[in-house]
Amino acid sequence: MDVLLIRHGKAAERDPNRWPDDDKRPLTADGAAEMRDVCTGMLKLGVEFEYLVTSPLVRARQTADILAEAFEWKEPPQVAEVLGDNCTAPRVLQLLAKYPPDARVALVGHEPAFSRVAAELIGRSGDAALELKKGGVVTISFEGPAALGLGSLGSLLKPSQLRKAGKSRR
Numbered sequence: 001m002d003v004l005l006i007r008h009g010k011a012a013e014r015d016p017n018r019w020p021d022d023d024k025r026p027l028t029a030d031g032a033a034e035m036r037d038v039c040t041g042m043l044k045l046g047v048e049f050e051y052l053v054t055s056p057l058v059r060a061r062q063t064a065d066i067l068a069e070a071f072e073w074k075e076p077p078q079v080a081e082v083l084g085d086n087c088t089a090p091r092v093l094q095l096l097a098k099y100p101p102d103a104r105v106a107l108v109g110h111e112p113a114f115s116r117v118a119a120e121l122i123g124r125s126g127d128a129a130l131e132l133k134k135g136g137v138v139t140i141s142f143e144g145p146a147a148l149g150l151g152s153l154g155s156l157l158k159p160s161q162l163r164k165a166g167k168s169r170r
Contacts, residue, residue, distance in 0.1 A: 001146050002154070003096065003121070004049055004106040005114045005138040006067070009035035009159075011059040023084070027062045031134070035063055038135045038159050039070030040166030047137070049106040051099055055083035057110065063135075064108040077108070087113035089120035093146055101145040114138070121151040135159030 010031030012019070019025045027035070054064035054077045064077035082091040087109055099105050107114075115130045118138045132138055139154035140146075 001096065001099070001101055001142045001144065002049075002104040003140045003142070003146060003151070004047070004104070005118055005132065005140070006063065006106055006108045007111055007114055007132045007134055007136050008055075008057075008060040008063040008108060009038070009066070009135045011134075023057045026058050031059075032062065032066060034159060034163065035066045035135055036070065037163040037166050038137075039067055041162030041164065042137065042166075043070065044165050044168065045162070047139075049104040051103060051105045052077040052108070053080050053083065053095065053105065054078070054108040055087070055110060056081055057084050060084075060108045060110065067106065067108065080107075083107055083109040087117065089117045089148060092117050092121075093148065096146040101142075118153075120148055121146065122153050123149055130156060132156075133158050133160075135162070137162065 009027045011027050012025050014022060052064060052068060054060045056079050068077050080095050082095050096105060111132055114132050118130050121140050136159050137157045140151040141154050142151050
């Protein structure tokens with residue numbers, strides 16, 4: 001199984017007056033535009049996935065919608081509560097268990113949860129230090145089904161790297 005952990009794009013600043021429910025805080029216009037550029041870079045680098053699953057929070061859903069459009073997805077992204085608040089590696093593994101062991105699954109979510117999840121998937125102690133920038137992507141591969149500590153880090157891509165790849169003339 002290959003797993004892509006994709007952090008949502010740049011979102012509006014927290015503002016309890018505008019968004020009393022922080023789950024409804026959206027991407028900024030710049031954040032959406034940057035995610036489109038990130039997607040172009042992902043496509044140029046040959047990134048592929050068969051399943052697209054997102055956190056229910058608005059900014060993650062918007063990011064997943066941008067991914068779906070860029071990758072010409074025929075169905076809307078799946079929504080999984082486990083990728084929202086209280087996202088943990090064991091909960092992510094329960095979600096991944098629903099997919100074939102040779103699947104490529106893209107998950108869209110948040111920090112600091114995704115860095116912790118990635119660390120636990122690639123190291124038994126979970127103490128790997130990863131920083132996933134907004135719009136960044138971590139790829140993790142497993143020999144079979146996903147399991148704690150058994151993943152191999154494939155790449156840790158910053159959004160700036162992906163945007164640059166998207167602008168290259170290959």
